[in-house]
Amino acid sequence: MRTALVIGTGLMGTSAALALTSRGVEVHLYDHDESAARTAASLGAGTAGLPAEPVDLVVVAVPPGHVAATLADAMARGLGSGYLDVASVKGGPRRDLAALGCDLARYIGTHPMAGRERSGPLAATADLFEGRPWVLTPTPETDTEVLNLALELVALCRAVPVVMDADAHDRAVALVSHTPQLVSSMVAARLEHAEEAAVRLCGQGIRDVTRIAGSAPGMWMDILAANPGPVADVLADLATDLAETVAALRALQSADDDKRRGGAAGIEDILRRGNAGRAKVPGKHGTAPKAYETVAVLIGDQPGELARLFADAGAAGVNIEDVRIEHSTGQQAGLVDILVEPRSAPVLTAALRQRGWALRQ
Ligand SMILES: NC(=O)c1ccc[n+]([C@@H]2O[C@H](COP(=O)([O-])OP(=O)(O)OC[C@H]3O[C@@H](n4cnc5c(N)ncnc54)[C@H](O)[C@@H]3O)[C@@H](O)[C@H]2O)c1
Numbered sequence: 132m133r134t135a136l137v138i139g140t141g142l143m144g145t146s147a148a149l150a151l152t153s154r155g156v157e158v159h160l161y162d163h164d165e166s167a168a169r170t171a172a173s174l175g176a177g178t179a180g181l182p183a184e185p186v187d188l189v190v191v192a193v194p195p196g197h198v199a200a201t202l203a204d205a206m207a208r209g210l211g212s213g214y215l216d217v218a219s220v221k222g223g224p225r226r227d228l229a230a231l232g233c234d235l236a237r238y239i240g241t242h243p244m245a246g247r248e249r250s251g252p253l254a255a256t257a258d259l260f261e262g263r264p265w266v267l268t269p270t271p272e273t274d275t276e277v278l279n280l281a282l283e284l285v286a287l288c289r290a291v292p293v294v295m296d297a298d299a300h301d302r303a304v305a306l307v308s309h310t311p312q313l314v315s316s317m318v319a320a321r322l323e324h325a326e327e328a329a330v331r332l333c334g335q336g337i338r339d340v341t342r343i344a345g346s347a348p349g350m351w352m353d354i355l356a357a358n359p360g361p362v363a364d365v366l367a368d369l370a371t372d373l374a375e376t377v378a379a380l381r382a383l384q385s386a387d388d389d390k391r392r393g394g395a396a397g398i399e400d401i402l403r404r405g406n407a408g409r410a411k412v413p414g415k416h417g418t419a420p421k422a423y424e425t426v427a428v429l430i431g432d433q434p435g436e437l438a439r440l441f442a443d444a445g446a447a448g449v450n451i452e453d454v455r456i457e458h459s460t461g462q463q464a465g466l467v468d469i470l471v472e473p474r475s476a477p478v479l480t481a482a483l484r485q486r487g488w489a490l491r492q
């Protein structure tokens with residue numbers, strides 16, 4: 132691929148454009164909000180404005196509800212040789228495009244499973260897609276050249292291609308992305324009118340569960356409106372679990388021993404099923420889930436502390452697999468959980484102790 136046009140230069144479009152530009156592709160940037168395209172260009176993502184000649188690949192990164200019309204317009208103007216979108220829902224946009232009478236051979240629906248709770252070009256990063264699954268939904272109609280262009284885009288962004296049927300994709304993301312967003316929002320919504328004394332106790336657990344509750348409502352309204360059925364199906368199953376859990380907790384309050392035993396069994400069942408489901412979540416770079424060990428280090432809240440800690444881990448020859456940071460409320464300190472391979476944990480613990488770090492058991 133020599134040239135590309137990115138339409139919609141927000142988080143996704145600008146991140147893809149940054150990756151393509153850094154690998155030598157000439158990228159043009161268009162957004163109906165001119166300032167978004169100019170901002171993306173100023174970040175080094177490409178040149179603002181439509182190309183004078185048709186490009187190899189047009190990447191449409193606008194909200195799901197605008198995808199079909201944007202693609203149809205780009206195709207009618209002959210802006211490129213192949214066309215794809217990156218929207219979080221795949222069945223609807225494809226059907227809308229067909230209804231608009233577009234040439235489906237030149238189009239492939241795609242969805243990078245990477246993102247964050249922030250929008251706009253300023254949140255973009257060139258490495259957003261690295262090691263992440265990127266779903267491609269070719270059909271027998273898809274031109275091989277277009278599929279190859281999509282595969283090249285995925286490779287240039289260093290993501291991992293996954294081929295799926297569009298409707299199967301929509302059911303899958305209802306389970307692993309769209310319902311979790313709603314549940315995160317619902318848990319966070321409980322805090323809106325909570326007492327300050329309760330909110331002050333927030334620890335890492337609620338931070339983990341509510342990170343994506345900070346996402347832009349506009350984008351998620353668009354995603355959920357494009358996939359309501361599959362999301363409602365998953366939420367209905369969750370509602371059954373919720374009702375059973377409430378009943379089990381009520382039974383735990385009972386004076387009757389049998390009822391209390393039944394309640395305890397119900398609670399234990401959901402906790403164990405949760406363990407089993409969590410163990411299925413893939414590890415980094417999409418590998419099979421792996422059990423790491425945690426070395427917990429207390430650090431001072433001052434410049435250079437994290438860098439010094441990581442340098443000491445590096446000097447001990449230990450590869451850090453993952454990191455979590457918990458800021459202790461009301462203290463100028465933080466707790467850093469360093470996740471390492473089990474065989475590296477004793478090596479790291481000894482090395483950090485020797486260098487004077489305060490470790491927490
Ligand atoms: N944010 C995520 O985590 C994530 C992850 C994977 C896929 N996606 C999908 O990527 C797409 C873009 O999401 P985002 O997070 O980059 O959103 P964003 O709000 O950061 O950017 C969207 C951009 O599209 C522009 N735009 C809207 N309508 C347009 C139109 N008709 N013509 C030209 N530009 C238009 C907006 O001005 C905005 O700059 C969505 O379809 C979303 O479902 C998002």
Ligand SMILES: O=C(O)C(=O)C[C@]1(C(=O)O)C=C[C@@H](O)C=C1
Pocket residue numbers: 218219243244245246247248307308309343
């Ligand atoms: O990590 C996050 O912030 C995300 O929510 C990213 C996430 C996801 O659910 O995994 C959200 C929506 C997209 O369509 C793809 C990725």
